[in-house]
Amino acid sequence: MRNFKNVAIICLCLFTLTNLNANDKEEIKTLINEAYVNAIHNFGDLDKARYGFMPEFAMFIQRGDMIDVIKLEDWLQRIETSRENNPSVPDAKAAAEFLQIFVVEDSAMVILELYRGEQKMFTDYFNLYKVNGEWKIIAKTFYRH
Numbered sequence: 302m303r304n305f306k307n308v309a310i311i312c313l314c315l316f317t318l319t320n321l322n323a324n325d326k327e328e329i330k331t332l333i334n335e336a337y338v339n340a341i342h343n344f345g346d347l348d349k350a351r352y353g354f355m356p357e358f359a360m361f362i363q364r365g366d367m368i369d370v371i372k373l374e375d376w377l378q379r380i381e382t383s384r385e386n387n388p389s390v391p392d393a394k395a396a397a398e399f400l401q402i403f404v405v406e407d408s409a410m411v412i413l414e415l416y417r418g419e420q421k422m423f424t425d426y427f428n429l430y431k432v433n434g435e436w437k438i439i440a441k442t443f444y445r446h
Contacts, residue, residue, distance in 0.1 A: 325404045325436070329411060329429060332436050334397060337427075342395035342415065344384065347377050353438055355430070360441045393418030407431035421446045 336353020339345040351373070358373040371379075394417070401412040411427040428440040 322404050325409065325431070326402045329402055329404070329409055329436050330397075330399060332429075332438070333399075333411060333413070333427065336438065337425075338395050338397050338415065341380060342417070344390045347380065350377060355432070355437045355439045358439055358441075360443075363442075391417060393420075395422070409436065 332353050335345075336350045340347055340350040340353070354373050356373060360371045360376055362369040362371060396416050398414045398416065399411065400414060401410075403410045407430060409429040409431075411425075411429065413425050413427075414421055415423040415425060423446065424444045426442045427438050429436050429438050431437075
């Protein structure tokens with residue numbers, strides 16, 4: 302009987318951890334869809350990006366043998382300028398296909414493919430932290446297809 306109780310307790314703990322992890326993964330998907338896909342790629346409200354990304358966020362861009370680091374406000378300013386110069390919204394909306402979401406306590410990593418219509422645009426790699434109970438994007442690297 303004692304072994305049964307131990308097994309039951311272990312199963313309950315694993316079930317609880319799995320459910321917590323699943324909740325985190327759904328929160329992360331929602332955050333990335335709102336702050337990245339919709340706000341940035343679907344010409345949405347950039348304040349949603351400001352909310353979903355940490356102010357310390359950095360995007361790393363490989364240019365040959367060099368790596369450029371773009372901070373959040375610089376990136377958003379580039380997007381705002383691009384929208385002013387080309388205000389037409391693409392016909393096809395961007396959408397993310399989440400390939401992997403890894404969560405360990407209050408840190409996470411996401412790999413996704415970003416599509417516009419049928420065209421794969423990017424493979425993105427995001428790092429996130431849970432800060433004050435909310436997931437925030439802290440870093441991004443990518444491959445442009």
